Amino acid sequence: MRVLVAVKRVIDYNARVRVKPDKSGVDLKNVKMGMNPFCEIAVEEAVKLKEGGSASEVVAVTIGPKAAGDTLRTALAMGADRGVHVLEDGEVQPLAVAKLLAALTRREEATLCMLGKQAIDDDSNQTGQGLAGLLGWPQATFASKVVVDREAGRASVTREVDGGLETLSLKLPAVITADLRLNEPRYATLPNIMKAKKKKVDTVTAQELGVDITPRLKLVKVEEPAKRQAGVMLSSVKELVDRLRNEAKVI
Amino acid sequence: MDHSPKGEPTTCNSTQGWSPGVVIVTSFCSWHLGFIRDLEEWKDLLETLRLAGKELLSQGVHPVVLNCPHRIQWTDSNETWAEAQLNSLRYNRLLTEFAQQPPWRLLNLHALMAACGNECNKDRVHARPPVYDAAVQPDDLSHSEDFSLSDDTLEFKRMADAFARQELAPNGAAWDAGHIFPLDTIRAAAGLGFGAMYVPEDVGGSGLSRLDAAVVFEELSYGDVPVTAYLSIHNMVAGVIDRYGTPQQREMYLPRMATAEVLASYCLTEPGSGSDAASLKTTAKRDGDDYVLTGSKAFISGGSVSDLYLVMARTGAPGPKGISAFLVEKGAPGLSFGKREEKLGWNAQPTTAVIMDGVRVPARARVGVEGQGFAIAMAALDGGRVNIGACSLGGAAFCLDAAARHARERRQFGRPLADFQATQFRLADMATALHASRLAVRHAARALDAGAPQATMACAMAKRLATDACYDLTNDALQLLGGYGYLKEYPVERYMRDLRVHSILEGTNEIMRVIISRELERLGGV
Numbered sequence: 001m002r003v004l005v006a007v008k009r010v011i012d013y014n015a016r017v018r019v020k021p022d023k024s025g026v027d028l029k030n031v032k033m034g035m036n037p038f039c040e041i042a043v044e045e046a047v048k049l050k051e052g053g054s055a056s057e058v059v060a061v062t063i064g065p066k067a068a069g070d071t072l073r074t075a076l077a078m079g080a081d082r083g084v085h086v087l088e089d090g091e092v093q094p095l096a097v098a099k100l101l102a103a104l105t106r107r108e109e110a111t112l113c114m115l116g117k118q119a120i121d122d123d124s125n126q127t128g129q130g131l132a133g134l135l136g137w138p139q140a141t142f143a144s145k146v147v148v149d150r151e152a153g154r155a156s157v158t159r160e161v162d163g164g165l166e167t168l169s170l171k172l173p174a175v176i177t178a179d180l181r182l183n184e185p186r187y188a189t190l191p192n193i194m195k196a197k198k199k200k201v202d203t204v205t206a207q208e209l210g211v212d213i214t215p216r217l218k219l220v221k222v223e224e225p226a227k228r229q230a231g232v233m234l235s236s237v238k239e240l241v242d243r244l245r246n247e248a249k250v251i
Numbered sequence: 252m253d254h255s256p257k258g259e260p261t262t263c264n265s266t267q268g269w270s271p272g273v274v275i276v277t278s279f280c281s282w283h284l285g286f287i288r289d290l291e292e293w294k295d296l297l298e299t300l301r302l303a304g305k306e307l308l309s310q311g312v313h314p315v316v317l318n319c320p321h322r323i324q325w326t327d328s329n330e331t332w333a334e335a336q337l338n339s340l341r342y343n344r345l346l347t348e349f350a351q352q353p354p355w356r357l358l359n360l361h362a363l364m365a366a367c368g369n370e371c372n373k374d375r376v377h378a379r380p381p382v383y384d385a386a387v388q389p390d391d392l393s394h395s396e397d398f399s400l401s402d403d404t405l406e407f408k409r410m411a412d413a414f415a416r417q418e419l420a421p422n423g424a425a426w427d428a429g430h431i432f433p434l435d436t437i438r439a440a441a442g443l444g445f446g447a448m449y450v451p452e453d454v455g456g457s458g459l460s461r462l463d464a465a466v467v468f469e470e471l472s473y474g475d476v477p478v479t480a481y482l483s484i485h486n487m488v489a490g491v492i493d494r495y496g497t498p499q500q501r502e503m504y505l506p507r508m509a510t511a512e513v514l515a516s517y518c519l520t521e522p523g524s525g526s527d528a529a530s531l532k533t534t535a536k537r538d539g540d541d542y543v544l545t546g547s548k549a550f551i552s553g554g555s556v557s558d559l560y561l562v563m564a565r566t567g568a569p570g571p572k573g574i575s576a577f578l579v580e581k582g583a584p585g586l587s588f589g590k591r592e593e594k595l596g597w598n599a600q601p602t603t604a605v606i607m608d609g610v611r612v613p614a615r616a617r618v619g620v621e622g623q624g625f626a627i628a629m630a631a632l633d634g635g636r637v638n639i640g641a642c643s644l645g646g647a648a649f650c651l652d653a654a655a656r657h658a659r660e661r662r663q664f665g666r667p668l669a670d671f672q673a674t675q676f677r678l679a680d681m682a683t684a685l686h687a688s689r690l691a692v693r694h695a696a697r698a699l700d701a702g703a704p705q706a707t708m709a710c711a712m713a714k715r716l717a718t719d720a721c722y723d724l725t726n727d728a729l730q731l732l733g734g735y736g737y738l739k740e741y742p743v744e745r746y747m748r749d750l751r752v753h754s755i756l757e758g759t760n761e762i763m764r765v766i767i768s769r770e771l772e773r774l775g776g777v
């Protein structure tokens with residue numbers, strides 16, 4: 001079973017997000033970038049599936065500019081077997097990403113697609129769902145536990161839902177998106193980082209894959225949340241009631 | 252219980268869809284939970300609220316808990332990313348349970364805020380200036396990116412940075428306060444390849460260059476200085492065994508040193524010989540196929556916890572040529588350790604005397620030939636100085652980031668400290684000092700990799716410059732934090748204490764000047 005795992009290069013989860021003065025987006029100049037944390041979890045799970053004997057090969061895919069090659073290398077250092085880099089400098093929206101991944105899934109004859117549930121930059125939470133739709137495959141999103149039964153050709157996926165845990169049984173091939181508590185991604189070791197360099201990475205373009213990635217959505221503007229005034233400390237419940245009644249006039 | 256603000260009161264002008272008389276209490280978004288350090292404190296807070304709720308009800312006001320379901324956010328407490336997620340889930344559960352019992356009612360904050368045209372906001376109310384937390388905050392200032400680093404080196408750097416922030420930084424304060432030597436963390440670090448970095452892969456090493464290692468040590472020490480410094484000494488001894496050891500010694504020790512199953516210390520200094528190391532008195536007397544070692548070593552980092560001791564001892568005449576190097580295993584009869592020294596810093600690793608009273612080792616425990624010991628010890632220190640310089644860089648980088656953040660957030664005279672030109676100039680000087688130190692350290696590492704004739708001088712210069720400048724930087728950072736800098740709650744003082752010794756050990760900075768002058772003479776530079 002071949003697992004395709006998608007990884008996205010995003011602004012580091014610790015980095016301070018600054019909106020560009022012209023409100024056209026987030027300023028990514030001189031900002032630390034790294035693999036989307038949910039993608040790391042997806043890679044970890046795919047590598048675990050391989051280590052556990054359920055998967056035979058893990059192919060990591062990234063879509064983005066040349067710099068996204070770093071993210072692919074991180075996935076290879078974590079244990080993916082080879083990489084595919086869809087080289088695109090411009091904006092690639094979730095639907096286009098899903099289409100590109102669908103094309104690659106077919107080309108690579110993958111049986112399982114592992115993705116993060118969302119990327120922490122746009123928080124779109126659409127790609128996995130879109131991919132499953134395009135492929136006509138079953139999907140399990142927000143996975144917190146994945147068990148693959150290779151013989152039966154099925155995957156059992158536990159999801160964290162508001163009321164508790166939900167377990168789905170999917171027929172493979174399928175798409176699974178990773179939630180936070182699925183696993184704790186490993187650190188790549190120094191020797192594996194060096195070995196990653198020797199792993200094969202194919203570079204393709206959307207055009208070569210025959211996918212139209214023209215943006216369908218137009219970004220109107222990006223703004224920082226309004227700054228609010230600091231709160232005040234009140235000394236007693238009495239004072240609180242008084243203020244709410246006479247000052248805020250909400251009771 | 253500390254009654255500093257735990258959350259930002261949210262007032263809502265529209266009470267649309269709500270019966271009058273409802274009080275909106277506060278948003279318990281995990282952005283705000285940063286003020287609550289543990290579940291116990293959280294329970295305390297809920298108990299206070301429960302009592303307040305009763306009082307409110309008695310005044311005809313219905314108390315309501317507003318719960319922000321944000322979970323995937325950070326808290327300010329000392330926890331890893333994953334822990335933060337789990338904890339915020341636990342906090343939310345406790346709150347939900349609490350709000351299911353009268354007098355409180357639970358409402359979803361986001362829904363209400365949306366109804367009021369507002370949105371969840373991560374700006375927080377602070378009783379004290381926030382503590383810079385490397386595990387969760389970016390390093391905006393300390394990174395003067397070296398564009399000459401290879402992709403590989405950058406990848407090692409990223410990984411070391413993640414490890415430092417997630418595994419070291421959250422624990423540094425506790426290790427310091429409790430004088431804890433964190434063996435598990437050191438083994439975890441070795442599991443990633445940090446145990447024998449510049450040892451080849453045939454014996455389990457990582458096969459990195461000195462430059463790579465310097466970059467890694469810098470990143471690691473951002474999270475914790477003494478643990479990284481201990482690793483650097485362990486790596487130094489591994490380097491000696493690799494370079495000067497017999498094939499048997501390499502096989503016997505290096506694979507286990509790479510995994511940190513065997514930890515190593517370097518023993519040169521004696522009570523009577525510090526800077527004048529060549530005057531050491533410990534003797535190794537040949538006795539048939541063995542040597543018998545007698546004497547004592549002082550100030551040994553890792554003394555009593557390390558498994559293997561590289562001991563310099565006299566086998567011949569006085570002076571440097573009469574010294575040989577030996578590998579002594581812990582447990583050898585006659586080997587004992589002094590008390591753990593009480594120190595200003597470096598508390599996460601013990602420093603003890605190593606006492607040898609007729610310790611018998613086989614001749615094959617000698618490293619190199621007889622009389623080569625001092626040369627080996629000095630060559631090891633060239634690399635050691637790059638490493639210790641790198642450890643200073645990481646500590647200073649942390650303090651620079653902490654100071655810069657503090658300057659932005661702390662307001663006096665109606666504006667952030669960062670608005671005063673004096674602050675800006677100080678930060679500019681700190682960043683410049685760090686940058687210059689970093690260049691010197693990386694250049695010295697490159698000189699070692701290249702086997703350049705200037706390597707010894709470059710290492711001495713880098714160590715002298717970086718350790719002094721970085722210590723001064725930590726002191727400047729402390730000054731910028733004002734009184735808070737003096738408190739242990741703010742980690743700058745710990746980094747300052749930890750960095751102080753770097754100007755003393757692996758050759759004092761005065762001895763660095765002695766070496767630099769000697770090398771200048773030798774190289775015909777003056």
Ligand SMILES: Cc1cc2nc3c(=O)[nH]c(=O)nc-3n(C[C@H](O)[C@H](O)[C@H](O)COP(=O)(O)OP(=O)(O)OC[C@H]3O[C@@H](n4cnc5c(N)ncnc54)[C@H](O)[C@@H]3O)c2cc1C
Pocket residue numbers: 484516517518519520524525526527549550551552553594597602752755756757758759760761762765
């Ligand atoms: C926490 C800690 C850990 C250590 N770990 C180790 C270890 O693992 N292994 C090890 O072997 N040693 C270790 N040391 C010892 C350290 O290397 C020595 O302390 C150092 O070399 C200085 O020696 P000394 O303390 O005897 O000082 P001294 O040599 O007595 O020096 C005292 C002062 O005189 C100055 N001085 C001396 N000679 C000259 C000169 N010719 N010109 C100008 N100034 C001079 C020195 O610079 C210093 O300022 C450690 C020390 C500390 C504090």
